[in-house]
Amino acid sequence: MLYPNTIEQKLGFDKLRDWLRGACISPLGQYYVEKIRFSDNFGMVEKLVSQTAEMQKILSTGENFPSQNYIDATPYLKRAQIEGMLLTQTEFFDLKVSLLTIRMCLRFFESQEPEAFPLLGEYAKTIRVEKAVTDSIDRMIDERGQIRDSASPELSRIRKKLISEQAGIRKKLDTILRSAKSSGWVGDDVSLTVRNGRMVIPVAAEHKRKLRGFIHDESATGQTVFIEPTDVFESNNEIRELEYEERREINRILMELTSYLRPFVPDLQKAYMFLGLMDFLRAKARLAAEMNAISPAFYNRQFIDWRQARHPLLHLSFQKQGKKVVPLNIALDEKQRILIVSGPNAGGKSVSLKTVGLIQYMFQCGLLVPVAEDTSMGFFQNIFIDIGDEQSLDNDLSTYSSHLTNMRHFLTLANKRTLFLIDEFGTGTEPGLGGAIAEAILENLTRSGAYGVINTHYTNLKVLADKTEGLVNGAMRFDGEHLEPLYQLEIGRPGSSFAFEIASKIGLPNAVIDRAKEKLGTQQVSFEKLLKELDIERRVFAEKNIEAGIKERKLAQQLASYTLLKEKLETNEKRIVNEAKLKAKNLISDANQLIENTIREIKENKAEKEKTRTARTGLENFGKQNLKLEEVAAPVAEEEVFEPEVGDITPGSYVRITGQTAVGEVLSIKGKDAEIRIGELKSNVKLNRLEKVSNKTYRVATGEKKVKTAARGIDLNERMLNFSFNLDMRGKRGEEALGLVDQFMDNAIMLGYDELRIVHGKGDGILRTLVRNHLRTYPQVAGMTDEHPDRGGAGVTIVKLK
The missing domain is CATH 1.20.5 (Single alpha-helices involved in coiled-coils or other helix-helix interfaces)
Incomplete structure (x- = not known):
């Protein structure tokens, strides 16, 4: 179900319909354009979109698919069904070329694999154009649309005789014309011509009595008359009679051919409906190519999950101007069914709303849509919109009354399969009352389970969306620094109207703006200010x-x-x-x-x-040749520390081999042999070759130092992950604030940051002065400045590090 009945005009679909109508070659295709309707049948939508996608594939791959002679011959077929009627040569010629186009389409699908174009290929199999019909027409009608001489023996005889008579009369007339030229009755540049179907000679008016014959016509000025000489009068009569015979024979042939065609009319009518569909699908595929549109994944459930969606009409318009449309990313599901969009005027809210409505509408009309490949389309049985001013003098409706009338339909008919779109929700009456009524309507729509997008400036609706399940805030992004809209939708937070900022940019006096802020009240001003600061942050x-x-x-x-x-x-x-x-x-x-x-x-x-x-x-x-060493500076040897140890050698004792400096540890003793470990080397040595040494000797020999208490390490990765370049110290006292600054600066210097941001607030400026004086004691600080006025101004210090 659709509401209102002007939905196509409000969304702009009527302009797409006009585009398709102009892209069709024949009235047959235009007939299909007029039949485009929004479908609430999932299977039908899937079929229509798939047909268009198959045609888009055919055209994009550059296959040899016919692109001309999409002629509507159905009126001829209707006449041919009537007994005793005949079709003209021109009509048979149109049949000839258009039936050839149909056969080429059918041959194309026959040459393809069944899975390549399943829908169109299957439909093509149901179309029959008997070869006998096309052959019969081709035998009678030539490539210029004329009846062939071979169409019948009688026609061939007549035409041969006609040619002979015309040649004879031309020969006589040429003789008379040469004589008239030599007598000066006609000019040298005059040639034979035809008047009333008879060959004549143009003669100057003053000499018309000198040439015997019948005057058929004269020039506009009256200076030339066209005379048929008496010598060729009979021959011209003969030619005229032959031409009548030719016409009668042609009519007989056409009557016979029409009668032959009559039994095949039902099949041919179906074939021409197929041709019209091909013309229509070609127009839809061309529109898709113009918009870079695709056939996204389609599911029989209610949701919206679109990526890079572009308004179709804006895309077509901007493409001609060499500009690009800012795409829209939007998602609605069971948990977030209704999107409340806020933001400044002229920020793109209405365009986003119409983008949602138009894309969903055109998809369920069987058109491809301009979205990204990873987009998924849901299915809605109802689309309700409340866009624009419906004020009516005839029905005595004000703007607000018309909005309430639409809301009555929404509340009565909306269900889980409904998509509704409301622009400037609640406007048209006193703001306080309008906001309250809008909030009550929104609560009711939320309970209905419907999906929707609503544009509003009312703060109470933004607050309601933040605390109500099923609702979600959205904002049209705005460049607060340059006061310019970005036309980007951001879901998850409300937007500021930037009313005061825009008024200031336009040039409204500051006194007026300040007075307006006072009248509005601190709570609303603070709310708008918070939204603006959050956007900047x-x-x-x-x-x-x-x-x-x-x-x-x-x-x-x-x-x-x-x-x-x-x-x-x-x-x-x-x-x-x-x-x-x-x-x-x-x-x-x-x-x-x-x-x-x-x-x-x-x-x-x-x-x-x-x-x-x-x-x-x-x-x-x-030895000299192979063991010669490079002369290098000998390192200064450390003083050898050798402290012998008294006692028996046991497993775990530190020992060295007599006469050597290598020190090791005894692993085990077996009889008179000991297993020792020197570094990574294990060896068995006689006990009488070992000397016990002190622990100090072992530590020096192995490079070990006195064990100290290990200092706790610094995990730079952890610090880098947890560090923020922004320090918020609002509300801190002096000593506590300086401690935070020291810790903040130590981490920043260690991690190599070159710019920091300290938020201390404005107030009386005491904390600001204290912090900046303390920062000047750091040699790593290159300078300090205030933040941009739109991002905190004197309440934030930007610290530049060397």
Whole structure:
């Protein structure tokens, strides 16, 4: 159900209907445009939208789908059904080209997979255009819309004879014309022409008596007459008679062709309805392309969950101007069914309201809608709107009376399947009374379970929405600094009307504005002021969040770079150590081999001095070549601390091997052997080779220092997460405030912030002076300024850090 009956005009759907009507090629498509209706049948809406989406897919993929000759031939078919009637050549030509378009559409769907276009493909299967019909018409009508010579033997004979007679008469006339030119009766540039279907010669009026013949006509000036010479009079009569015969034969052929067509008329009428639907769907798909519209997910339940929704008419208008529409994000569900939108005038409330109504209405009319891909559409059986001034002189209705009349319908008919839209709720009467009545109506609508969007300036409705389940506040965002609307809907908080600020910007005297504030009362002024300050605070924190996000990304990049570098260094270290170990292993192996060879050579030569000396020299040269060390500055050795320990060696004792400096710990003793651990190395050593040492010797040898009480660490990550650049110290006393400032500054300096915000309030300025004097003692402070007047002014100090 729709209310009122002018809903299309109020939402602007009539303009979309006009657009579609102009986009259709034929009256058949326009007939479908006129039949567009809002549907409260879920299955029907789903079918209509899916058909449009399939056509949009056909056109967007650039398939070979016909785009011309969508001709409405249904009036011809109605006449053809009447016995004894015949269709003209022109009408048969229209049938020929339009039936060709229908067959091309059908062939297109036949060539596609069934799942590609399920709805249109299935519909196309029900359409029949007999090839015999199109072949019969094609045999009779040529590509110029004329009856072919081969349509009948008699017509062929007549036309051949007609051509022969016309050639003969032209030959005679050419002879007479040349003679007249030589006699000076006609000009040299004159040629044969036709008057009343007969070939004649244009002759100057003063010479008309010199050429025997019949005068058929004269020029507008009377200076030229058109004469049919007597020599060709009979030939012209013959030609006229042949033309009558040709016309009679053509009529006979057309009558015969019409009679042949008559049994197929029902199927052809259905085919033309299919052609009209294709024209209509092409228009809807073209509109969708103009609006970047889609077919979103559709569910048989009541809700709104739209992303990037754009007002269709604004989108079409702005597109021509090269501008973009500010999109709308809106969500209504069972817990938040009714949205109360507030904000300044000219801030976009009415546009948002009409966007909701028009998009839902056009979708349930089978059109695609301009929303984002992740949008979901709900289904409503009723749409009620109260938009605009319905004042009527005929019905003696005032503006407010008309609004109350609409509210009576809403309260009577609204249910869980209803979407209602109310613009400027409660206006038109005394504000106090209007606000009270509007609040009572809203409570009743809430109990009905209906979904809706309401625009209002009434504070009591904003408060009601904040404390009533099923209602939610929304605000049209406004740039309080520049006093300009942003046309963005923000759900979850009420909006300020910015009435005083806009009045000040327009140039209303300050005295008048101040007086208005006094008359309004402190409670309302404070409420509007709080809404404004909350909006400013939200913008400030949004900017800071962006900055924090940028810093966090930079930190993540640096951490990733550090981790990569660390892994690379560790990999290189392992590679170098492995190479050194391998080289040492090879060196030891070569040395052992050389020593064994040297010993064997000495034995074989029975220790001859000369041979022994040569072998030892070779061994020394190997050592010099392979064991030569780089000359480096020797580090200054620390004083060795060795304190022997008296007593038996037991498991847990600290020991060192006699003659060495390495110190280890005894793990176990088995007989005369002890298992000791030196660093990560475990080894079995005879007890008589070990010396017991003191604990101090062990700690020095292993690099351990005297254990101190561990200081409590600082978790920078935790501090960074919990730190806020905004310190609110309103209501604090001097000592307490300075303590908070010190703690705040310490954290900020540690975390590297470059700008801080301290809220101390205005008052008498005592706390402000105290805080700023204290901040000047910090060398890290580069400067201090007041916040922007719209964001707190002298009640907030902005601290710049070096």
